[in-house]
Amino acid sequence: MKFFVDTADTADIADLAATGLLDGVTTNPSLIAKSGRDFLEVTREICALVEGPVSAEVVALDHETMMKEAEILRKISDNVAIKVPLTLDGLKTCKKLTDDGTMVNVTLCFSANQALLAAKAGATFISPFVGRHDDNGFDGMALIEDIRLIYDNYAFETEILVASVRHPIHVLESARIGADVATMPPSVIRSLFKHVLTDKGIEGFMADWAKTGQSIG
Numbered sequence: 001m002k003f004f005v006d007t008a009d010t011a012d013i014a015d016l017a018a019t020g021l022l023d024g025v026t027t028n029p030s031l032i033a034k035s036g037r038d039f040l041e042v043t044r045e046i047c048a049l050v051e052g053p054v055s056a057e058v059v060a061l062d063h064e065t066m067m068k069e070a071e072i073l074r075k076i077s078d079n080v081a082i083k084v085p086l087t088l089d090g091l092k093t094c095k096k097l098t099d100d101g102t103m104v105n106v107t108l109c110f111s112a113n114q115a116l117l118a119a120k121a122g123a124t125f126i127s128p129f130v131g132r133h134d135d136n137g138f139d140g141m142a143l144i145e146d147i148r149l150i151y152d153n154y155a156f157e158t159e160i161l162v163a164s165v166r167h168p169i170h171v172l173e174s175a176r177i178g179a180d181v182a183t184m185p186p187s188v189i190r191s192l193f194k195h196v197l198t199d200k201g202i203e204g205f206m207a208d209w210a211k212t213g214q215s216i217g
């Protein structure tokens with residue numbers, strides 16, 4: 001499963017990219033606002049930090065303007081994936097862009113039927129928002145299971161990008177189901193490295209090693 005980080009904070013992206021475990025980045029208008037940075041400038045900087053796909057979201061709601069914005073965004077770098085909302089105009093834009101060979105991430109997906117439409121529109125990625133689904137009394141991971149089943153039934157190549165991930169269990173469940181990608185806030189990626197018994201084990205080994213009075217090298 002690929003790991004994307006869901007942020008526009010370039011310090012966090014650089015830090016996580018240095019692990020060699022980061023496969024891409026997702027941003028959205030709220031994350032750009034949080035960064036306080038210029039959208040095009042920060043997107044350019046992120047694209048230089050990672051080799052994998054960097055999702056940059058259009059903000060227009062109509063197809064024609066979405067296409068104009070996508071033109072500007074895709075010129076930033078070859079690894080830009082244009083992010084469009086799951087609306088009729090968004091999917092029309094998705095079809096046009098993917099027919100041209102541009103990567104498209106269809107976002108704000110909350111039903112399996114919406115995911116089916118995005119796959120038919122040739123989406124590179126579909127982003128079902130599991131955390132927001134859970135928040136509203138639905139079962140986010142059941143949605144991922146349904147989409148996996150449907151995509152496998154018809155051999156769709158659209159990658160399931162689990163979004164709105166809130167905690168490590170979302171990541172574990174995504175991997176169990178066979179999602180292609182999980183995009184996570186930096187804090188969730190960092191939490192995956194941690195285990196109390198790993199810390200305790202290191203503490204014990206270090207204490208015993210000190211007793212030997214030895215050093216390596």
Ligand code: E4P
Nearest residue numbers: 006026027028132163164165
């Ligand atoms: C994904 O592409 C979205 O940017 C993101 O995962 C939304 O997460 P949130 O529901 O925590 O805002």
